[in-house]
Amino acid sequence: MLLVAVGVALTTDRFLSRQNLMNVWLQVSIIAIVAIGATIVILTAQIDLSSGSLVALASVILAGLIKEMGVPVPLSILLVIAMGAALGLFNGFFSTYGRIPSFIFTLGTLAIFRGLAFLYTQGAPIFSVSPQLNPLFYRTFLGMPLPFVYVMVLYAAAWGYLRYTEGGRNIYAVGGNDSAARLSGINVNLVRTRAFVIAGFMSGLAGVLLTARLDSGSPNYGQGYELTAIAAAVIGGASLFGGHGNVFATLFGALTIVLVQNGLNLHGVPAAWQEIALGAIIAVAVGVDMWRRDIGQALGRLFGGRPRQEAERPAPTEPPVRTRT
């Protein structure tokens, strides 16, 4: 989180123009929505590598339904989001009941989903889908751009779900210690599958928004979204081992990434360097998280006095606890 402060601080001059801020927000919103799904899956100690491809597939199907099959826009949107959830179920089922590690299985669906998208359009994008889509993305609500509203609503809903419902609590339990969760009567496979369904839903929704933003569907959209989404979650403090993290922190993570990109753009940095910079930021963010305790101790020693973290150590006579993270 201190990284966001850094991220914001490092930006200069043209950053604070209204136009630019709007752009940033529009940019962030789609990834942020995918990141909700990524976070929830990560909380259960799994990973979804297929979300970017699902976004592409969703965008293509939506475009096809509206433009080529003449299905009314609202219905098409619902169908596509439902498809997203269904494909999420597909991912979830095989990653849990099917006992295929989620990393491997979603690596497969990453290819399958995008392949299906290419198949459907024969590789070509579908342009000018429908004028009805534009307001979905570009209109404002009480002065705020709709994407902002969507993000806020979805994040609030996700936060509420995770914190205040049994399903959400079970997600943290499964991620924290799946065998203890099982022994406490939780259906671990079901909880994990549900996480994937949510991720699929989010990817579908993101695909819809992306299509609305660009008024076209293409099998090339969404490339790398899954990695950025996962990076956002990790920068926000989610642990890939599960059980730790919260959605709003992920939002900060996504903002950090986009702000950095934006900052670099404003300074005219070539794209290649941006990639490198982004990668470095992710590595540093994760590193800071892993080494947080050590950094705290080092800083403490530097500024005199006892390292604050020592007080939190268990009573000295305890053998080292092999923490199940």
Next chain:
Amino acid sequence: MASEPLWELRGVSKSFPGVRALQDVSLTLRRGGITALVGENGSGKSTLAKCLAGVHQPDEGELRHRGSRVELRDPSAARGHGVAVFYQESSLVPSLTVAENIYLGHLPRRGPLVDWAAARRGAMAALRRLGVAIDPHRPVAELSVAEQQLVEMAKAISSEMTLLVLDEPTAALGPEEIDRLHEVMKHLAGQGTSMLYISHRLDEVFTVADRIAVLRDGRLVGTAPREDTSVRDVVWMMIGTDLEELFVRDRRPSPGIRLEARDLRTPYVDGVDLSLAPGEILGLGGVIGSGRTRIARGLFGIDPILGGEVRVDGRPIRLRSPADAIAAGIAFLPEDRKADGLFFNFPGPPNVSIANLDAVKRGPLLSLARERHRTGRVMDELRVDRRAGDLSVRFLSGGNQQKLVLGRWLFSDARILILDEPTQGIDIGTKYEVYRVMNELTGRGISIILISSDYPELLAMSDRVAVVRQGRIVHVAARGELTEHQLVEMAATDVAKGA
């Protein structure tokens, strides 16, 4: 066996922020002597061991080796002075051979190549030093638990070893394996190695140690040769309470049958009949691997039920999963509370509420306030450390962690508790608390199935004891009908013949 002092601690003190772990401790460890170090959790035992191991450096006082002062700045300095430490956590790599494990990280070389002959010779020599012979080419995964422990020991010791510190080495062992370990220790003592044996288990201490040193709140409150003291005296020194008060089973079961299993079969259990009255404690005794935990897992719906019937309060129940068992009012406290019981990403209250979230809901949503309040009540009842309310449970002592998991099942209104080694690795003061809780729960009509390798505990707390051997119950005795000796014999008899 010469008895000159080999290692000495003089006036050693060590503090950490907020706690004085050791205060002015002076202890002499003689050549060839086995000194036991006992004390409650928090008494400073591990800190003392770590000072000898070079992990911590004393704030005051000194360490002496063969009469001259030494400073052990880090573990390799300690090793340089011949200190070897043996922890209970396994550090072996199962897919590698015995020799490879013993020389893990420092295989003998000949130029750039590994000198396998030297490794084999060295491994055999180390094992011979412990008085055992294991083929150094065997993969460690193929060895029994006891043999693996011996390899672990061989790994820890070296030819220049002067002091071997054993920190709770028997937590995961059964009676025969413990005996084996003790034999090895005596063998090493005969060779002149000095040993510091840290343990919660007083019966073992009295079997193997020459001298017993008692720590309490960081101070050494007494040392005595084994012959001059007794378990009772030691307990008194440790906690200031008389031993008599500890094992008190002060309730009696009510008439009736709360749980009944007939011809229960799982892939690991071969036709078990048992019954449990309301408020009864049924103890399951047997050697490690006899199937006690498997019976428990069958009753809790973890292992698939292949046949037989289970009834709770007369009604037959389906046990397809732990959720079914929980719905029927059965609770299970697994042996390894860290791996299977605790959520380290949660503080106390969610750990307690997780098996019964309905109790903390307001409508369809969780009420964190209600959770805090209701779990707080249970935690107070069990006298769990107050800090558990906010801190992650990883910061709690073993005893508090165990009480927390116990609290989870109280919170879920379970009527039948299956406790698998509930006092393992817990200091004596907290054990007493657990017994007190067990008594209280049975007073309320809750029934308990107690699995314990601590036979005195098992015999003292159970209303009836069932002896388990190879997946079946071979004998059931009422309270007072079985001696420890008989129990050991009955539990072990078939082992030699079987397999």
